[in-house]
Amino acid sequence: MQTLQTCTPARLCYLHLASKEPQRQIDFYRRMLDMEGLAQPDGSWILSGPQRAMLVSPADHSGLLAAAYDLGDQARLGELRARLNENGCAVEDIDSPLLEPDAFVLRDPQGRQTIFGVSRIDPGVDRQGMPGRLQHVVFQTTELEAMIDFYVNKVGFTVSDNVVDEQTGQLMTCFLRSDDEHHSLAFFRGSKNEWDHHCYETNEWNDIRDWGDRFAKERITLFFGPGRHGPGNNLFFMVVDADRNRLEFSAELEITDAARQPGVWPQEEYTLNSWGRAWIRS
Template identity: 40%
Template sequence: MRNLQASLDHLSIGSPDPGSLASFYANALHLSVAAREGGAFECTGRERRVLIVPGAKGTLNFVALNLPSRQALREFRARLAEEGVAIETAPPSLFGGEAFSIVDPDGNRLVFGHATREDTGDGMKARLQHFAIGTTDIDRALAFYQQVVGLRTSDVVCSDDGRVRTAFLRAGDEHHIIAVFLAPKKSFDHHCYEAGDWALIRDWADHFGTLDIPLDWGPGRHGPGNNLFIMIRDPDRNWLEISAELEVVPDFKPAGKWEHCQKTGNFWGVAYLRS
């Protein structure tokens, strides 16, 4: 099976008050906001795009993955069809007409498309880079993302009995485009923006402080991925991460195995363990 090459282009988040949530993202992430049909809002800025739509609090409506070319998109769709994967029409997104979607075993929707972006907006650097989900059946979820989507495993975190508690999967050379956590229920865990270097973590923390947005976790350093991070909560309690210096993983490197403990989640101290 061919490995998928893709980047995270945008995501769609549900909210009972999409206008207020869009205003928060506009201020917190230096985004411009445009109203869309159906009470939705498009939030766009430098290397980052988020759709806020009417819905229940804390819902991830879909994630949109950008393939490197239209030909790659067509070949990927053909491969999925050949393997009997159910291909569905894409919901309204920031892609063109060739976009399509599939659904993972927990009902999370993945939209695939191709777009050429000119990311020259204002604001500090922080590229939308990965997302994370919680699942009650991590083995089933990983089988889907590895075998159906074609992602590669960079690291897993296991408990003493060998059970996988967390997995980090990549669609290129960056350590992960998705993190999958074993959790008490299906959940949207967080979305992450890669700033690139430690000095920008400081600058983003200062920016959040100016807006009276407290850090919910961090500064810290994750074990898997070796990245520096801070995390905040939006008004709907969704977790938003600013990361820096995420590991670049060569294809020949085997997947790493980490202990399920606080130090794995944060080499510097306290960590949130999902299960």
């Protein structure tokens, strides 16, 4: 089976956020994540920092509008578009200030938008700031099996690990990869459909310390962690931004071979945080 990882590897490159108080949100990411701001004619702002970017648009609600993945070059983007068309996915052209021409967007059965394109951001440009590459995005869903079927069998993500309720046998969480990193997308079974969090991958444990110290100086307390996840084996902690969106900082995320079979983990605190207490979605 052709997958993103084996044929058209894709990496998360930016998020498009809606915000009821965009200036406060922009100020947060400029101050806390070393992101430079550039106003756009439609009232949106481009925020960019070291290996991370964001588009923030004023709206009557706050949350995630779309997650965008970089294919690296136009040939791979065209190959992916053809494969999605063959799989019956409806794709639409999209203009983005952060992507080259020919980018496109697709919607999953619950309406989430995923953008695929080729990033305009030159990775060779040295942007000053603490290390933290935008790396994954996670959702809660009331229709977990349907979401996995769509993203695996239609789009081409690969299952890295599943978390299962051992008493009922019900699947609770699924971690999906689009390149060699353990996951760039994940879904938790939840009571509602919402954006769960997004994550920045750092270089090492000391970076986790330094990010934690930065938030501490601003009296921003940790929402979850520090700890180590079972699936992905990564160190982490979470905080919230100005709109109360959850963001994670991670290190040592597992590199996953394409031939690796999906792992199975029990639904328990130790799986989500082997160091201590965990946030269990329900």
